[in-house]
Amino acid sequence: MPEVVTVGAAWAVPAALLLGLVAVVAASADAVMVARRDGVDVRTGAIAPLAETARLLRQPRRVTPAADAPLWRVGRGGLLVAALLMVAVVPWGSWVPADLPVGVVWFNAVDVTVWAFVWLAGWGPNAAFSLVGAYRFLAQALAYELPLMFALTAPALAAGSLRVADVAAAQQGLWFAVWMPVAFAVYCLGVLGFAVWGPLAPPTGGDIAGGVLAEVSGPDRLLLLAGRYALLAAGAVFAVPLFLGGGAGPLLPGWLWVLVKALVLVVALVAVGRRLPALRPDRFLELGWMVLLPAVLLQVLVVALVVVL
Amino acid sequence: MTVLADVVFWVLAVIAVVAGAWVFRFDSMARATYALAVSFVAVGLALLLVDLDYVGMVVVLMMVMEMAVMAVYMIMFMGMNPALMPMSMVHDNRKAVVAAVAGFVLLGGGALLVPWPVRRGVPAPDGTAALGEALMGSKMLVMMAVSPVMVATIVAGIAIAAPRGRYDRLGDDLDRGRADDPQPGGVGR
Amino acid sequence: MTLQALLVVAAALFGVGLYGALSQQVVVMVMMGLELMLNGVVLAAAAMWWFLAPDPTGQVLILVVVAAMTVEMAMGFAVATLLHRSRSADMTDMATDLSR
Numbered sequence: 098m099p100e101v102v103t104v105g106a107a108w109a110v111p112a113a114l115l116l117g118l119v120a121v122v123a124a125s126a127d128a129v130m131v132a133r134r135d136g137v138d139v140r141t142g143a144i145a146p147l148a149e150t151a152r153l154l155r156q157p158r159r160v161t162p163a164a165d166a167p168l169w170r171v172g173r174g175g176l177l178v179a180a181l182l183m184v185a186v187v188p189w190g191s192w193v194p195a196d197l198p199v200g201v202v203w204f205n206a207v208d209v210t211v212w213a214f215v216w217l218a219g220w221g222p223n224a225a226f227s228l229v230g231a232y233r234f235l236a237q238a239l240a241y242e243l244p245l246m247f248a249l250t251a252p253a254l255a256a257g258s259l260r261v262a263d264v265a266a267a268q269q270g271l272w273f274a275v276w277m278p279v280a281f282a283v284y285c286l287g288v289l290g291f292a293v294w295g296p297l298a299p300p301t302g303g304d305i306a307g308g309v310l311a312e313v314s315g316p317d318r319l320l321l322l323a324g325r326y327a328l329l330a331a332g333a334v335f336a337v338p339l340f341l342g343g344g345a346g347p348l349l350p351g352w353l354w355v356l357v358k359a360l361v362l363v364v365a366l367v368a369v370g371r372r373l374p375a376l377r378p379d380r381f382l383e384l385g386w387m388v389l390l391p392a393v394l395l396q397v398l399v400v401a402l403v404v405v406l
Numbered sequence: 407m408t409v410l411a412d413v414v415f416w417v418l419a420v421i422a423v424v425a426g427a428w429v430f431r432f433d434s435m436a437r438a439t440y441a442l443a444v445s446f447v448a449v450g451l452a453l454l455l456v457d458l459d460y461v462g463m464v465v466v467l468m469m470v471m472e473m474a475v476m477a478v479y480m481i482m483f484m485g486m487n488p489a490l491m492p493m494s495m496v497h498d499n500r501k502a503v504v505a506a507v508a509g510f511v512l513l514g515g516g517a518l519l520v521p522w523p524v525r526r527g528v529p530a531p532d533g534t535a536a537l538g539e540a541l542m543g544s545k546m547l548v549m550m551a552v553s554p555v556m557v558a559t560i561v562a563g564i565a566i567a568a569p570r571g572r573y574d575r576l577g578d579d580l581d582r583g584r585a586d587d588p589q590p591g592g593v594g595r
Numbered sequence: 596m597t598l599q600a601l602l603v604v605a606a607a608l609f610g611v612g613l614y615g616a617l618s619q620q621v622v623v624m625v626m627m628g629l630e631l632m633l634n635g636v637v638l639a640a641a642a643m644w645w646f647l648a649p650d651p652t653g654q655v656l657i658l659v660v661v662a663a664m665t666v667e668m669a670m671g672f673a674v675a676t677l678l679h680r681s682r683s684a685d686m687t688d689m690a691t692d693l694s695r
Contacts (some may be wrong), residue, residue, distance in 0.1 A: 209467050235475070540654070567673040
């Protein structure tokens, strides 16, 4: 058992700050790419997340008639909470906020709660386009969730443990991302899925007037947008111990390596996500079950054979 | 620690039961469904208190997923919408209450009155690993029985619910090259 | 936290679920009642496991109950879909042919 120190609950705060840093970098990277595409000064792009935050904080809240206020509130706030719960089990080098023996299953359970939160965010305002977006999300969640589950299984299988620190420590020789590329790719697609980002952003698509985001404004919109970037960042942070060797690396301390790897991955996710076309939920459903699921099952079979032999 | 565990358990217990009762009190279909989800999450977290880490997480995972899908069916099939038109959606209310109270008294009384045996054995240090070894070893027959049941469920569910069979899709002689679907799939079959 | 306490809470969940399963008219709501009853069964099984015989058999039993829940849901949704499609029925009282 590799030694990781379970630090006190107060250390959840630095973990949350690091997650926030990754999320802000993701948002900035996205804004910079938009600025470069539009030929605008890149510096305005880099500070765009701050400017947008300031703008949304001053914007009044939109209220819709006969809204289901409590459920709407749960949906809006839930994404950020889910992202924080995900990174609670991630070891930053040698210290970890919560050292669960079943950390990988914990991550999976939390990413399933995103189903509920996005759907509630779309259901709450009692508006047609919001609800269309919510249903779109459930349809594509049904497609990405099972492949994602098996993609999470592969590293745990190779490490022989569901504890995240054990999975990270099992990659001393070779990163799991290198010898299980299918699982890593499917995992990244799953991250884009539960962050409602890139090719899997149709639940918030422009063709349905913003979908889940159609009726939110002001601080509520800020919460939802921040929640999406936080989920993207949490997915990238969790990928580090799972596929990218954890905190192992020369010179720098472990926690800094985790941060660096997570930043590189999140910028890569943003860049690749921007370049891929949107996947229509109805088409993606068949893609998920007919292509991704068999592919990732074969990957798990290969991993199992390697472990046994 | 034990006091803390007690407090956490009773909070979770109250949440589980109250949310469970709200399922049948809410007018809104979404609220009823997610109240049930809350009840399941509370029970799943309570399982963590008795060292059932893996099983507790699986209960949370499965049930949140199921309730997200359940909400869709609730809204699709509740032909009469009690949120739009307040009405009583119950029948035989008195009999149901009597049966429920009787069931609770019987089971709860049994729980309090039965002389329970003392604990036999100690839990394995790593319960999840012990569970995995049991499933792949001495209890393998259980999993081997569950898996065909699951496959049968998938096949039967689709056979019952699918509106169009293969003759609708591929023609009477099954000789149509591309299936005639109202909604084309993603892999171009 | 004692065996009795857990079992009483499980009995309460079972009782509430029983009420729902007996009193509700809509098929999907009946299923929610059944789910709640099984929720109580899961908690009771966990309590028995921890306080009486903490070997893996109890955990296997809980997994079987969870599997039973998924089967119940899948078949329930399929039958509800079929009822709704064939006769626009969503109430249990509309599907009593077999009882006559």
